[in-house]
Amino acid sequence: MFLSKRCLHGLRAVLYLALHDSDRAFTPIQEISDRLNIPFHFLTKILHDLGKADILISSRGAAGGVALQRPASELNALLVIDALEGPHFLRSCVLGFDACSSLAPCALHSQWEAARACILNMFSGESLADIAGRIETEEAFLQALRVERKD
Amino acid sequence: MFLSKRCLHGLRAVLYLALHDSDRAFTPIQEISDRLNIPFHFLTKILHDLGKADILISSRGAAGGVALQRPASELNALLVIDALEGPHFLRSCVLGFDACSSLAPCALHSQWEAARACILNMFSGESLADIAGRIETEEAFLQALRVERKD
DNA sequence: TTATATTCAGACTTTTTTATCTGAATATAA
DNA sequence: TTATATTCAGATAAAAAAGTCTGAATATAA
Ligand code: FES
Ligand code: FES
Numbered sequence: 227m228f229l230s231k232r233c234l235h236g237l238r239a240v241l242y243l244a245l246h247d248s249d250r251a252f253t254p255i256q257e258i259s260d261r262l263n264i265p266f267h268f269l270t271k272i273l274h275d276l277g278k279a280d281i282l283i284s285s286r287g288a289a290g291g292v293a294l295q296r297p298a299s300e301l302n303a304l305l306v307i308d309a310l311e312g313p314h315f316l317r318s319c320v321l322g323f324d325a326c327s328s329l330a331p332c333a334l335h336s337q338w339e340a341a342r343a344c345i346l347n348m349f350s351g352e353s354l355a356d357i358a359g360r361i362e363t364e365e366a367f368l369q370a371l372r373v374e375r376k377d
Numbered sequence: 378m379f380l381s382k383r384c385l386h387g388l389r390a391v392l393y394l395a396l397h398d399s400d401r402a403f404t405p406i407q408e409i410s411d412r413l414n415i416p417f418h419f420l421t422k423i424l425h426d427l428g429k430a431d432i433l434i435s436s437r438g439a440a441g442g443v444a445l446q447r448p449a450s451e452l453n454a455l456l457v458i459d460a461l462e463g464p465h466f467l468r469s470c471v472l473g474f475d476a477c478s479s480l481a482p483c484a485l486h487s488q489w490e491a492a493r494a495c496i497l498n499m500f501s502g503e504s505l506a507d508i509a510g511r512i513e514t515e516e517a518f519l520q521a522l523r524v525e526r527k528d
Numbered sequence: 529t530t531a532t533a534t535t536c537a538g539a540c541t542t543t544t545t546t547a548t549c550t551g552a553a554t555a556t557a558a
Numbered sequence: 559t560t561a562t563a564t565t566c567a568g569a570t571a572a573a574a575a576a577g578t579c580t581g582a583a584t585a586t587a588a
Contacts, residue, residue: 227469234473268577287585288533322385333511337499344495348488360484419547437565438555
């Protein structure tokens, strides 16, 4: 799989929030965990990290939970991926060399620069609101989440 | 990092072979391990897997080693990646859903299809010989391999 | 104030990936 | 034939990622 589970869980949770942004001030992590079938404590840590990355805000206590820090139209998937996979994930040399720059290019550097631009553009080119807008029925979205592939 | 160590080791080893294809019939794994600074026993297993994937042939005993099964001009990086990361790595749904097809597309499916085409084309569009041809001095290639980044 | 619902924080366990070790099988060369 | 160089194969160990548990902190509502 291309993205780690940690990152997929984070992306899905954030899309869930984008779909339910207006329901109330904060959405409990327990609810997200239940609906998206993500282990509660694992999700808690992931969302906590998204908080540190200024993507979510949270509130403790009754009626607490998490919420998007900005409107879904001002957030994108790349922010989430950078926060959860680390900033090097899509930016380091595809052959694993120490630096990646056109000053000391590896044998795949120019190709990778082009492919990477495709990927970065895909993840940052549209907002979470745009992506969530394509989730036609929430039931279909949730249903799909319950079946996980094994690799 | 985008590709696993396993896969990077395999790619580098195969590029090394592409550069030294004509030296002799077989190249000992020990030599590749020494030159590219890859743990010997780990590399042995990786190359064994590339053998099962019909990318390498091998010969045991003195003067044995491994060699490309076909000329470097008839092999590409995608074959190596598929063998070492598994066939799902770049082909499954980017949001981790069970199936990836335009019949049941996720909210990022069409974007991912385009980005994926970029990546697959990058890895399969040119042969190992083409890539190796851009490695200007072997010293620079080897030097770069000795410094590993930490993520 | 008290009970309850929630995140925060870190320790812990399990699983997967990465790496190492050992011995057997096999080919070459002296 | 014998010594040596090598891959093959599987067991084991170490490190990293994924997931679980527990208790503290904090906010709300009765
Ligand atoms: S140096 Fe390798 S991809 Fe840039
Ligand atoms: S269904 Fe998600 S990328 Fe194709």
